[in-house]
Amino acid sequence: MLSAVLLAIAIPYGLRIYRIIFLIFPIARVIQPIEDFPYNCERFEHPLLEGCEDIWLDHQGRKLYAACSTIATRTGWSPGGDMFNVSARDQLDHISVMDIDEPGSDGLYGVRQLKVGAAYKDSLDLHGFDVRRIGDQLRFWLINHRPPMDPETGGPLDAFKVGANSTIEIFDLNQATNTLEHLKTIVSDAIVTPNGLAVDADGVGFAVTNDHTTKSGLYRALELLVGGGSVSYCNSESGECQIVTRENCNMANGIVNIGNGHFLVSQSGTGVVVAYQLQGEKMIQTGVLDLEVPLDNLSLDPEGNIFVAAFPNVRYLWEAMRNPYTVSSPAAAFRISPQALRAERPSNHEFPVLKVVEDRDGKRLPTTTVVVHDAKTNRLFLAGVTSPFIGICMMRSL
Structure with a gap:
């Protein structure tokens, strides 16, 4: 009997290993x-295009927005990558913007950074984000990994022991002054280790992935083996959040909202994209697509295609994270076509997948954590959390 129990425990972990x-x-x-x-x-x-973990393309306004930092910060303070050296923060995180149809005389598309109010000038530690157009205005939902502070004394805590003080910050963009104006901070026990988020079309509800179950500690290090992470769902108006699924989560990372309560989530620890449907207070898994490669962020283009950033060789990824100026990890981008999304319960057969670009030798592409597609010009924009540049790929003429 004992041997049968041990075997039942060992088989799943053996398969996971x-x-x-x-x-x-x-x-x-x-x-x-x-x-x-x-x-x-x-x-x-460009200094404003370093360490851009996530990017968002305004197809209507023809601008690219990027959540960027500096390499010095990213290689020391990056809680999503288990880097908790608070002293490495140079407090220069920012949102960069480029006019994608106007390269300008220097070819840098007018790159500049958005201003923020004085209260948030040195208080942004950016990761994933999403944007929605509310009327004529753009509203930003930003994941903010601030250093932990003692709530009673206001003094600093040891981030290696307690992790980051992660919140969701909501801003409206005042386009007349090029300034992000703060609306709300969302704090919740369900926002554990936020990585990516996806906002509903109405700009009220949003889902956020937690790439781990715990902020710090030994169990966090074991989660690649045993599985971990979750997806939470929040209300922007009330600030209330709750965990809605842990099903099939293993380092839950990128997420996109494909409409009508359906979401796709990339699982970095298993190389799969999981389809979920929000039903009441739970997300129910409706399908799994196995890409058989470590994954990062997801993005959605106007034609309904999902673009996935991937790491074809993790060994070089680790080297690139430590030495981003001298090493670029092999990078890849995949496209999941929209016919997959028409199925009530997607399956591998219903998820046509195309590898759109790959850079085995790290010649041109950044160590890519995100890729977005401009359907109008068929360009790809790629960026990476520890890369000192972004990449733009233009389709060659036949």
Whole structure:
């Protein structure tokens, strides 16, 4: 009887260990050079384009917004990457903006940063974000990984022991003054280790992924093996949040809202994209797509395609995180076509997937944590949390 119990426990973990090895060491994975793909890709370097973990494309306004930092900060203070050195923060995190159809004389698309009010000038530690157009105004939901503080004394706490003080900050963009005006801070026990978020079309509800179950500690380090993380759902007006699913979560990362309560979530620890439907106070899993490669952020283009950032060789990813100026990790971007989204219960067969670009040798692409697609010009914009540049890929003429 005991042996049967031990076997029942060992088999799932044995399969998970095999899966982790398969993802980390690409023994059977074909990683292609960038020359195999029909794109001309260029690196765009500027101090305002360093460490951009997430980007969002305003297809209507023809602007690209990016949540950026500095390499010095990202390689020391990046809670999503288990980096908790508070002293590395230089308090220069910002939202950069580029006019994607106006390259300008310097070819940098008028890159500039949005201003913030004095109260938040040094208080942003950015990660994932989402934006919605509310009337004629853009509203930003920003994940903010502030250092932990003692609520009674206001003094600093040891982030290695307690993790980050993560919140969701909501801002409206005053386009006349190019300033983000703060509306609300959302604090909740359900916002544990936020990584990505996706806002409903009405700008009220939003879902946020937690890439771990705990903010710090030994169990956090074990979650790659045992699984962990969750998805929470919040109300922007009331500030209330609750965890709505832990099902099939393993380092829940990118998330997109595909309408009518349906969400897709990338699971970095298993290399799968999971489809969920919000039903009341729970998210119910409706399908799983296995991309068989470690994944990061998701984005949605106007044609309904999902674009997925991926890391084809994790060994180089770790090196690139430590030495971002000298090492670029192999990077890839996949497209999941919209016909997959028409199924009530998506399956692998209903999720046509295309690898749109890959850079085996790290020649052109950043260590990519996010990719967005401009359907109007068929360009790809790519950025990375510890990359000192962003990449723009233009389709070659046939």
